[in-house]
Amino acid sequence: MPSLHQKIAVVTGASRGIGRSVALRFAAEGSSLIINDLDEELLNETASTIRENGGTVGVVAGSVNEEATAQSLIQTALSEYGTLDIAVNCAGFTWDGMFHKMTHEQWQAIIDTHLTGTFFIAQNAFVAMRDIAKQESNNTSSVSSSRRIITVASQSAFGNLGQANYAAAKAGIIGLTKTIAIEGAFLNILANTVAYGLMDTRLTRPKEQGEVFQQRIALGVPATIRDKAIESIPLGRPGTVEEAAGPILFLASDDSSYITGQVIEVNGGAHL
Numbered sequence: 522m523p524s525l526h527q528k529i530a531v532v533t534g535a536s537r538g539i540g541r542s543v544a545l546r547f548a549a550e551g552s553s554l555i556i557n558d559l560d561e562e563l564l565n566e567t568a569s570t571i572r573e574n575g576g577t578v579g580v581v582a583g584s585v586n587e588e589a590t591a592q593s594l595i596q597t598a599l600s601e602y603g604t605l606d607i608a609v610n611c612a613g614f615t616w617d618g619m620f621h622k623m624t625h626e627q628w629q630a631i632i633d634t635h636l637t638g639t640f641f642i643a644q645n646a647f648v649a650m651r652d653i654a655k656q657e658s659n660n661t662s663s664v665s666s667s668r669r670i671i672t673v674a675s676q677s678a679f680g681n682l683g684q685a686n687y688a689a690a691k692a693g694i695i696g697l698t699k700t701i702a703i704e705g706a707f708l709n710i711l712a713n714t715v716a717y718g719l720m721d722t723r724l725t726r727p728k729e730q731g732e733v734f735q736q737r738i739a740l741g742v743p744a745t746i747r748d749k750a751i752e753s754i755p756l757g758r759p760g761t762v763e764e765a766a767g768p769i770l771f772l773a774s775d776d777s778s779y780i781t782g783q784v785i786e787v788n789g790g791a792h793l
């Protein structure tokens with residue numbers, strides 16, 4: 522039986538990169554999904570791919586910066602499927618710059634999407650999961666099934682050149698997730714975060730390739746810095762999006778039912 526048989530999940534940032542890979546893998550493992558992203562056209566492409574492969578999925582386009590998006594995402598899952606088992610926050614981008622030059626706009630944009638966006642999705646999911654778990658405990662006097670909140674941090678949370686805004690947001694996500702784990706434990710709501718190193722997506726490809734976010738923010742890492750970063754990875758290469766999705770699948774599955782409040786580092790062995 523697939524590992525997420527009959528599980529209901531929401532995944533943000535599912536138009537591309539890690540979030541898309543998580544959504545495809547969850548669907549292949551039997552989960553029914555509601556997926557989100559800013560980029561509606563690509564989000565619908567992810568949904569079409571899932572449906573072509575026999576999966577069940579709905580879409581809620583919009584920015585995770587707005588609480589209304591989180592509310593709509595969770596309410597859609599509840600109204601479409603009647604319950605919620607798993608929430609995964611993959612939405613994000615980078616807006617790098619040296620600390621002494623970082624603008625307030627640059628700082629706030631990253632805090633809004635990564636930290637506040639994760640707060641909105643996780644809190645709305647948590648409230649729904651609490652209600653469902655309480656109902657279950659009223660009916661059976663225990664909460665046998667565990668529900669999962671999975672957030673995405675980064676190795677940058679421990680400090681990274683040119684990423685003061687992103688490092689602060691990702692470090693915040695670690696503290697937020699550990700706190701959710703403490704407060705959710707009595708209702709068997711588990712919360713863990715995955716701290717990726719260098720995974721191969723548009724956020725980490727050579728900046729010289731000219732990839733931009735929302736028509737104005739340059740994405741990627743300067744080629745010389747990227748080459749040095751790859752040299753420092755014991756496995757000698759960036760991770761793939763499939764390798765990023767695997768640990769999230771594990772944290773969503775019954776195989777991780779005794780793991781909560783953890784930071785799982787997925788980085789090819791790299792350490793600062």
Ligand SMILES: NC(=O)c1ccc[n+]([C@@H]2O[C@H](COP(=O)([O-])OP(=O)(O)OC[C@H]3O[C@@H](n4cnc5c(N)ncnc54)[C@H](O)[C@@H]3O)[C@@H](O)[C@H]2O)c1
Pocket residue numbers: 533534535536537538539540557558559560583584585586610611612613614634638673674675676716717718719720721722723724725
């Ligand atoms: N790629 C890496 O090496 C790496 C390393 C550490 C952490 N991460 C984290 O992994 C997550 C996924 O990143 P990725 O590498 O797959 O990047 P990506 O650019 O391939 O995918 C991110 C997706 O998030 C969406 N998004 C951005 N802002 C949004 C918003 N406000 N609301 C809704 N959707 C939004 C984008 O449209 C995009 O489709 C991010 O949180 C990122 O910080 C990535």
